Amino acid sequence: MTPAKRTTSADVARVAGVSRTTVSYVLNNRPGEVIPEDTRRRVLEAAERLAYRPRASARTLAGGRSDIVVLSIPDLPIGPSISRFVEELATSLAKHGLTLFTHLMSAHGRPLADVCATVEAAAVLGFGSFEPETVAALQRLGVAMVEPVDADYNASMGPIGRLQAEHLIERGHRRLGYALPAEPGFRQMAEGRLRGAAAACAAAGLPAPVALIADPEAADAEQAVSQWRELSVTGVCAFNDEVAFAVLAGLRQAGLGAPQDMAVIGADDIPTARFATPPLSTVSIDLAEAGRHRAEQVVTGLAGERVDLSSALVKVALVHRATS
Amino acid sequence: MTPAKRTTSADVARVAGVSRTTVSYVLNNRPGEVIPEDTRRRVLEAAERLAYRPRASARTLAGGRSDIVVLSIPDLPIGPSISRFVEELATSLAKHGLTLFTHLMSAHGRPLADVCATVEAAAVLGFGSFEPETVAALQRLGVAMVEPVDADYNASMGPIGRLQAEHLIERGHRRLGYALPAEPGFRQMAEGRLRGAAAACAAAGLPAPVALIADPEAADAEQAVSQWRELSVTGVCAFNDEVAFAVLAGLRQAGLGAPQDMAVIGADDIPTARFATPPLSTVSIDLAEAGRHRAEQVVTGLAGERVDLSSALVKVALVHRATS
DNA sequence: GCGCGTCACTGGCGCGTGTCAGTATCTAAC
DNA sequence: GTTAGATACTGACACGCGCCAGTGACGCGC
Structure with a gap:
C-alpha cells in the first residue's frame, strides 16, 4: 500500500555520501560547526532531490x-x-x-x-x-x-477609544456615551477601549462617557438611545462597528438619525461600514x-x-x- | 530550572507496580487485550495522580x-x-x-x-x-x-443560490441578476451559488441570472446596477451579505432604493444584516x-x-x- | 620525532511511546 | 504426568532525529 517509505535523514546521508550527523548539521546550519562548501552543497542537493522533510515528531522528541x-x-x-x-x-x-x-x-x-x-x-x-x-x-x-x-493588542485598545472620543469632542460634543456589546468574551477589550475614551474626556475637562449596552444580537439599543438622550448625550462611541450599527438601528427605531440627532462612531472599519446607509464613521486598526x-x-x-x-x-x- | 521532569508512562508504571506495556494497554484500552479490573484501576489512578499526559511527539513517532x-x-x-x-x-x-x-x-x-x-x-x-x-x-x-x-460545504452552495432565486421569482421578478465578489478566493463558492440560482431560474422557465461583479472593497457596484437596469433586471441575488450591501450602496448612489427599484437578497445572515437600513433579506446557513x-x-x-x-x-x- | 591544534567528520546514545513476541502461572483435559 | 490453552503480564526493539564525545588526518613549531 505504501511502498515508498518516507525519506529520512539517513537516506539523505547515504545519497550525499556523508553521515547522518553531518546532514543534521548542514540542514540546521548549526552554529560553530564548520562545513566545507562542497560537502554542504552535496547534502543540500541530496535533500532537495529526495524531497526530504524532517519529521516534526522525531525532532520534537529528540x-x-x-x-x-x-x-x-x-x-x-x-x-x-x-x-x-x-x-x-x-x-x-x-x-x-x-x-x-x-x-x-x-x-x-x-x-x-x-x-x-x-x-x-x-x-x-x-x-x-x-x-x-x-x-x-x-x-x-x-x-x-x-x-x-x-x-500589543491590549495596548491598542486605549488609543482606539481615545481617538473616538477626541473626534467627537473636537466636533463639539460635550457629553458622550459609550456603547458596549453584551458578549462576555469582549469584556476585556471593551474595558480597554472605554478607558481610552474616558481618558480623552478627562483631558478635555469633560465627565466620563455614559456606558450602556447596545448588543448587535439583541434589541436593547433603542432603550440605550433613550437613556442617553435623557442624559443629554449627543455623541456615542461604539465598541466596534457592529455595535455602532445596533445603535444606529436604535436611533432609527426612535425616529432619529445620525449625525443630526446623535453622532455615532464605530471601530474596526469592517467592510460594510463604508457602504452602510449612512456610511459609518469609525476607527481603522492595522493589526498586520x-x-x-x-x-x-x-x-x-x-x-x-x-x-x-x-x-x-x-x-x-x-x-x-x-x-x- | 526544570527540576520536575515531566512524567512519563514509565513513572506511571512504577507507581502502579506494573510494566510500561501494561500502562499503554490500559490507557489506550487496546482491543483484544484483557486486563483485570483491579490492575486497570491501579493504572488509571496512578495516571490521574501523576497528571500523566502522553507526549504527542513520541506517540506519533512510534x-x-x-x-x-x-x-x-x-x-x-x-x-x-x-x-x-x-x-x-x-x-x-x-x-x-x-x-x-x-x-x-x-x-x-x-x-x-x-x-x-x-x-x-x-x-x-x-x-x-x-x-x-x-x-x-x-x-x-x-x-x-x-x-x-x-x-457538505460545496453541496450547500447550490441550495443557497436556489433559495435566493426562488424567493425573488416567487415575489414576481422575471429577470434576475447575480452579484459576485472580486476576491478570487471566493470563486469556487460563488460559482456553486450561482449555479443554484441558475437552476432555479431554469426550473421556472426563466433565463439565467446576469452575473456581474459588485465587490464590497471596490466601487464597481453602481456600474453593475446600471447594467442590470439596462437589461431590465429587477431582482439581484448577492453572493453574500457584504456584496449585497455593496449593491445597496450602488443603488443609493444612483438615487434608487430597495426593494422598490430593485430587490436585493444576500446570504450568510451576518449580524449587521438585521440592523442595516433597511434590514437585509438574506439566507441563513447553519454550518454547525x-x-x-x-x-x-x-x-x-x-x-x-x-x-x-x-x-x-x-x-x-x-x-x-x-x-x- | 613529538606534541599540539585545527579540520572534517562520524558512532552511538537518548528522547517516550507502541507493539510484538515471549514467559510464567494456572486450570482443565486426556 | 503431560499437553493445551487461557490469563496476565513483561522485555526489548523500532520509530527519526539532535547532539555529545570522539577519531583520524593533516599542518606546524620545536
Missing part, C-alpha cells in the same frame, strides 16, 4: 521542544481585523520555522494546558490575560514562553504590523533573550464618514 | 501517524458562519482525540503538503477542491485521508451541524471504512426582511 506556537483565541466572533492579525502572525512565525496553531477556547475538547502538553508547545500566546493557575500549569510543563497578555511585531517578539523570546512587551505597534486611524 | 487533522482555509475573510463551522468541527474532532489544525493558505510559510509532512497529519480537509498534484503529494506522504472536496457531521466522517474514514461524502447536512433558511 529536542524536547517543538516548534509549535499556540495561540489561544477566546470565545468571540473572529472579525476581519483579528483574522488579519492571526494571518500575519502565522506567516511571520513560519519564516522562522515556527508553526502557529490556533486553539479556539470555545472548542472545549480539552483545557489549554492539556493541548499544550501533548504538542509540547514552545510558546503560548493569547488575547487578554490567562488565569494565574493556567500560567503556572504551562510553566510547569516547560513551555518556554507564556505571554499572558497580548501586550502588530502580527509581524508579535512574531518577532516570540522569536527573540524563544532565543532566551528578554523581550520588551511594552511597545505597542498597532496603527489606528480615524475614518471620518457620515455618522459623526 | 505510531507513524499523528492525531492531527489539518483544515486548509483559503485566502478569504473568515466570516462568522465559517468560523462557526471550524469551531464545531474542532470540538467534535477533539471528542475523538483528534486535534484540528487550521492552516491558512494565505499564511504562505510553506505549501500545504510540507506542513502536513512535518506534522504527519492523519487527515487533510479543505474548502473547495485541492489541485490533483497536491492530492497526489499528500497521498504519497501516507496521509490516511485526503478530502479534496468539502462535500455540518461541522459535527464532517468530524464524524473523518473519524469513520480514519477507522478505515469507506465514507459517503454525498450527504449534505447544511441547513439553509430564507430570512425575509425589507430589501426584497
Whole structure:
C-alpha cells in the first residue's frame, strides 16, 4: 500500500555520501560547526532531490521542544481585523520555522494546558490575560514562553477609544456615551477601549462617557438611545462597528438619525461600514504590523533573550464618514 | 530550572507496580487485550495522580501517524458562519482525540503538503477542491485521508443560490441578476451559488441570472446596477451579505432604493444584516451541524471504512426582511 | 620525532511511546 | 504426568532525529 517509505535523514546521508550527523548539521546550519562548501552543497542537493522533510515528531522528541506556537483565541466572533492579525502572525512565525496553531477556547475538547502538553508547545500566546493557575500549569510543563497578555493588542485598545472620543469632542460634543456589546468574551477589550475614551474626556475637562449596552444580537439599543438622550448625550462611541450599527438601528427605531440627532462612531472599519446607509464613521486598526511585531517578539523570546512587551505597534486611524 | 521532569508512562508504571506495556494497554484500552479490573484501576489512578499526559511527539513517532487533522482555509475573510463551522468541527474532532489544525493558505510559510509532512497529519480537509498534484503529494506522504472536496460545504452552495432565486421569482421578478465578489478566493463558492440560482431560474422557465461583479472593497457596484437596469433586471441575488450591501450602496448612489427599484437578497445572515437600513433579506446557513457531521466522517474514514461524502447536512433558511 | 591544534567528520546514545513476541502461572483435559 | 490453552503480564526493539564525545588526518613549531 505504501511502498515508498518516507525519506529520512539517513537516506539523505547515504545519497550525499556523508553521515547522518553531518546532514543534521548542514540542514540546521548549526552554529560553530564548520562545513566545507562542497560537502554542504552535496547534502543540500541530496535533500532537495529526495524531497526530504524532517519529521516534526522525531525532532520534537529528540529536542524536547517543538516548534509549535499556540495561540489561544477566546470565545468571540473572529472579525476581519483579528483574522488579519492571526494571518500575519502565522506567516511571520513560519519564516522562522515556527508553526502557529490556533486553539479556539470555545472548542472545549480539552483545557489549554492539556493541548499544550501533548504538542509540547514552545510558546503560548493569547488575547487578554490567562488565569494565574493556567500560567503556572504551562510553566510547569516547560513551555518556554507564556505571554499572558497580548501586550500589543491590549495596548491598542486605549488609543482606539481615545481617538473616538477626541473626534467627537473636537466636533463639539460635550457629553458622550459609550456603547458596549453584551458578549462576555469582549469584556476585556471593551474595558480597554472605554478607558481610552474616558481618558480623552478627562483631558478635555469633560465627565466620563455614559456606558450602556447596545448588543448587535439583541434589541436593547433603542432603550440605550433613550437613556442617553435623557442624559443629554449627543455623541456615542461604539465598541466596534457592529455595535455602532445596533445603535444606529436604535436611533432609527426612535425616529432619529445620525449625525443630526446623535453622532455615532464605530471601530474596526469592517467592510460594510463604508457602504452602510449612512456610511459609518469609525476607527481603522492595522493589526498586520502588530502580527509581524508579535512574531518577532516570540522569536527573540524563544532565543532566551528578554523581550520588551511594552511597545505597542498597532496603527489606528480615524475614518471620518457620515455618522459623526 | 526544570527540576520536575515531566512524567512519563514509565513513572506511571512504577507507581502502579506494573510494566510500561501494561500502562499503554490500559490507557489506550487496546482491543483484544484483557486486563483485570483491579490492575486497570491501579493504572488509571496512578495516571490521574501523576497528571500523566502522553507526549504527542513520541506517540506519533512510534505510531507513524499523528492525531492531527489539518483544515486548509483559503485566502478569504473568515466570516462568522465559517468560523462557526471550524469551531464545531474542532470540538467534535477533539471528542475523538483528534486535534484540528487550521492552516491558512494565505499564511504562505510553506505549501500545504510540507506542513502536513512535518506534522504527519492523519487527515487533510479543505474548502473547495485541492489541485490533483497536491492530492497526489499528500497521498504519497501516507496521509490516511485526503478530502479534496468539502462535500457538505460545496453541496450547500447550490441550495443557497436556489433559495435566493426562488424567493425573488416567487415575489414576481422575471429577470434576475447575480452579484459576485472580486476576491478570487471566493470563486469556487460563488460559482456553486450561482449555479443554484441558475437552476432555479431554469426550473421556472426563466433565463439565467446576469452575473456581474459588485465587490464590497471596490466601487464597481453602481456600474453593475446600471447594467442590470439596462437589461431590465429587477431582482439581484448577492453572493453574500457584504456584496449585497455593496449593491445597496450602488443603488443609493444612483438615487434608487430597495426593494422598490430593485430587490436585493444576500446570504450568510451576518449580524449587521438585521440592523442595516433597511434590514437585509438574506439566507441563513447553519454550518454547525455540518461541522459535527464532517468530524464524524473523518473519524469513520480514519477507522478505515469507506465514507459517503454525498450527504449534505447544511441547513439553509430564507430570512425575509425589507430589501426584497 | 613529538606534541599540539585545527579540520572534517562520524558512532552511538537518548528522547517516550507502541507493539510484538515471549514467559510464567494456572486450570482443565486426556 | 503431560499437553493445551487461557490469563496476565513483561522485555526489548523500532520509530527519526539532535547532539555529545570522539577519531583520524593533516599542518606546524620545536
